[in-house]
Amino acid sequence: MIRKAFKLKVNQGCFAEYKKRHDNIFPDLVEVLKEAGAQNYSIFLDEETGCLFGYVELDCLERWNAVSKTEACQKWWKYMDDIMETNADMSPKSTELKEMFYLE
Template identity: 65%
Template sequence: MIRKASVMKVYPGHFEEYKKRHDELWPEMGEMLKEHGAHNYSIFLDEETGNLFAYVEIEDEERWSKVAETEICQKWWAYMKDIMETNPDNSPVAKELKDVFYLK
């Protein structure tokens, strides 16, 4: 497994909505993520800053990179753009974090 982590940002006043949308994740979105090799996907919120910390384990970088090309991912990004920082293509503004420590 390949471990990946990133940070994103949700707008103030939208923390509950962000959580609600993920609690009600579309089944086809979850299926697509699993089909692209995602396991143990978690997102954590720092309520003081609105920063989100995302962690996912993937099977293959190339397969994972195809997530953004799926129709359901594009639809999800459009759905989320009103409550979080996004790029012009609606993808979340995300900064990948460097792995510096792992305890098995």
């Protein structure tokens, strides 16, 4: 099992909207994520900074990386672009985090 952690940023004043959109995530995106083997996928918010901490468990990095090329993911990025820090291609600005400790 591959464990990935990353951070993103949601714009100040958009926390409730970010939560609302994720509470109603596109069903086709959920399907794509599950088909890619994503499990135990969680996102947490630091309200002080607007920093989001994401965590996901995967079977295969190649399948995970392929998610970004799907129509469902591209549609989601466009939908989220107005409330998050994003790159020119509308993908969220994301920083991978290095694992420093794991208790099994």
